[in-house]
Amino acid sequence: MELLIREATADDAALxxxxxxxxxxxxxxxxxxxxxEAPLRVAEDLQRGGGFVLLRxxxxxxxxxxxxxxxxxxxxxxxxxxxxxxYRGERLSQHLMEALIHRALAADVRELxxxxxxxxxxxxxxxxxxxxxxxxxxxxTRANPQEQPPIVMRRWLRP
Numbered sequence: 001m002e003l004l005i006r007e008a009t010a011d012d013a014a015l016x017x018x019x020x021x022x023x024x025x026x027x028x029x030x031x032x033x034x035x036x037e038a039p040l041r042v043a044e045d046l047q048r049g050g051g052f053v054l055l056r057x058x059x060x061x062x063x064x065x066x067x068x069x070x071x072x073x074x075x076x077x078x079x080x081x082x083x084x085x086x087y088r089g090e091r092l093s094q095h096l097m098e099a100l101i102h103r104a105l106a107a108d109v110r111e112l113x114x115x116x117x118x119x120x121x122x123x124x125x126x127x128x129x130x131x132x133x134x135x136x137x138x139x140x141t142r143a144n145p146q147e148q149p150p151i152v153m154r155r156w157l158r159p
Contacts, residue, residue, distance in 0.1 A: 001056060001090070005099045008051035008063065013043040016051060016080075019063045023082025037080070049076065050103070054083075054096050061087040064096045066104070066112075069141065076104055078114040079142060097130050101155070110158050115140035115150035124151060131155045 008016060020037040042065070045051065049067035053060055064081035068074070078100060083092045104112055114132065116123045124134065132153040140152050 002058070003092070003095060004055045004058075005052050005095060006055070007103075008046055008053050008065075010043050010046055012051070012053055012063075013039040013046065015060055016042045016046075016053065016063045016065070019053070019060055019084060020080050020082055022084045023062065025085075027082075027085075045079075052096055052099055052103075054092055056087055056090075056092065060084075062092055062096055064093075064100055066100060067142075069113075072110075074108065074110040076109050076112050077140070077142065078112055081114075093126070094130065097127075101130070101157070105157055108158070110156070112155045112157065113138060113140070114153050115143060116153060117150050118148050121151065124153070127153050127155075 017037040017039045020042075024037075042051075045065050045067055049065060051063060051065035054062040062081070062083035065079050066076040067079065068076055078097075081093055081096055101112065112132070113135070114127060116127065132155040135152050135154040138152040138154060140150050143149055
């Protein structure tokens with residue numbers, strides 16, 4: 001199995017939007033905005049933050065994005081990580097997250113945060129294995145106001 005994780009560019013916006021919608025299909029509640037992910041939104045996120053595209057044997061299999069907080073640029077929120085159905089069960093999301101952690105360390109980011117939807121609570125263990133801890137005192141800034149607040153997790157990268 002050949003894996004390549006590359007940093008996304010603006011030219012990847014349509015691809016990442018499609019990967020997100022495909023990853024969310026039949027996996028995440030229909031109310032999630034990931035189901036209607038649009039290339040314009042992805043392009044804006046990439047411009048403000050960044051993202052990765054994961055290729056397995058040269059085929060796009062997943063993606064992840066991050067955005068700095070508006071008030072703390074050295075804190076990134078991880079968002080929209082997903083693996084398309086044909087590639088699940090291969091621990092590819094772990095590779096994406098490890099690449100993101102290394103990228104954040106290189107950028108001198110202080111902290112990573114992510115949100116776990118209540119209907120995806122089984123992901124808490126995956127993120128905990130990668131050094132994230134539940135942070136009930138935090139609020140996820142991009143939470144859907146029409147849904148229950150997600151479980152917020154953080155990983156400190158430096159004091």
